Amino acid sequence: xxxxxxxxxxxxxxxxxxxxxxxxxxxxxxxxxxxxxxxxxxxxxxxxxxxxxxxxxxxxxxxxxxxxxxxxxxxxxxxxxxxxxxxxxxxxxxxxxxxxxxxxxxxxxxxxxxxxxxxxxxxxxxxxxxxxxxxxxxxxxxxxxxxxxxxxxxxxxxxxxxxxxxxxxxxxxxxxxxxxxxxxxxxxxxxxxxxxxxxxxxxxxxxxxxxxxxxxxxxxxxxxxxxxxxxxxxxxxxxxxxxxxxxxxxxxxxxxxxxxxxxxxxxxxxxxxxxxxxxxxxxxxxxxxxxxxxxxxxxxxxxxxx
Numbered sequence: 001x002x003x004x005x006x007x008x009x010x011x012x013x014x015x016x017x018x019x020x021x022x023x024x025x026x027x028x029x030x031x032x033x034x035x036x037x038x039x040x041x042x043x044x045x046x047x048x049x050x051x052x053x054x055x056x057x058x059x060x061x062x063x064x065x066x067x068x069x070x071x072x073x074x075x076x077x078x079x080x081x082x083x084x085x086x087x088x089x090x091x092x093x094x095x096x097x098x099x100x101x102x103x104x105x106x107x108x109x110x111x112x113x114x115x116x117x118x119x120x121x122x123x124x125x126x127x128x129x130x131x132x133x134x135x136x137x138x139x140x141x142x143x144x145x146x147x148x149x150x151x152x153x154x155x156x157x158x159x160x161x162x163x164x165x166x167x168x169x170x171x172x173x174x175x176x177x178x179x180x181x182x183x184x185x186x187x188x189x190x191x192x193x194x195x196x197x198x199x200x201x202x203x204x205x206x207x208x209x210x211x212x213x214x215x216x217x218x219x220x221x222x223x224x225x226x227x228x229x230x231x232x233x234x235x236x237x238x239x240x241x242x243x244x245x246x247x248x249x250x251x252x253x254x255x256x257x258x259x260x261x262x263x264x265x266x267x268x269x270x271x272x273x274x275x276x277x278x279x280x281x282x283x284x285x286x287x288x289x290x291x292x293x294x295x296x297x298x299x300x301x302x303x304x305x306x
Contacts, residue, residue, distance in 0.1 A: 247292035
């Protein structure tokens with residue numbers, strides 16, 4: 001069976017916000033016409049309508065409503081949303097680092113910076129130069145060198161182990177000359193026998209040397225008298241640096257020209273094979289530099305093709 005309560009009329013002289021009344025009774029504010037329902041415990045009761053208000057303003061002691069400000073709270077289809085979904089509408093936003101472009105440059109041992117490149121966002125490592133990348137996780141990458149030499153080994157000798165940016169120096173021993181060509185492609189080092197050492201091969205007849213820098217003409221260099229009959233089969237010319245113009249050398253037997261031999265411009269060494277010049281014990285050989293310039297020049301004469 002349903003229950004209902006009759007509305008009782010009566011005037012109470014008191015502040016309505018202090019009146020509790022009996023649970024289930026309705027009372028109203030005679031000044032505003034606002035209806036309120038007593039729950040038997042809440043001072044002022046619970047607003048239920050009338051007087052242009054639905055609920056009293058909630059407080060720590062009064063059950064009621066709260067004011068919704070549509071400028072900070074979104075109300076759509078009777079649904080209240082406290083966040084628009086736009087990050088920029090948030091307050092107290094955290095500071096997010098901005099990944100600015102990098103500046104990449106070269107620096108030498110004197111801390112001189114060169115070749116500066118700005119606005120770099122991507123670094124790429126050359127695999128042909130031996131670089132390798134390993135993903136370590138957590139946003140970390142290891143850059144390695146896979147094809148470089150750390151240790152130089154010579155049979156019967158102590159290893160040469162590089163420490164940081166180290167340097168290796170080649171030193172020519174007796175009877176050996178070493179020539180480098182930093183402009184060749186690829187760069188090269190040539191080891192040659194000068195014939196002046198005790199261990200020179202039997203195929204070498206004679207090496208003519210012109211030390212230090214020189215310019216043509218240079219006449220009658222290093223007269224040589226063979227100790228036995230022989231045949232010149234090949235000639236190798238070597239310069240310690242690349243020549244800018246042709247370096248031309250004449251080989252003479254008894255002051256008669258056998259041939260001109262040339263290191264072409266842009267080279268530091270040249271070999272002539274397939275020769276056939278006979279020399280006897282009563283002959284003498286000389287070398288004349290007739291054109292060009294050089295530094296630490298050597299001309300090896302061999303009795304076999306090289």
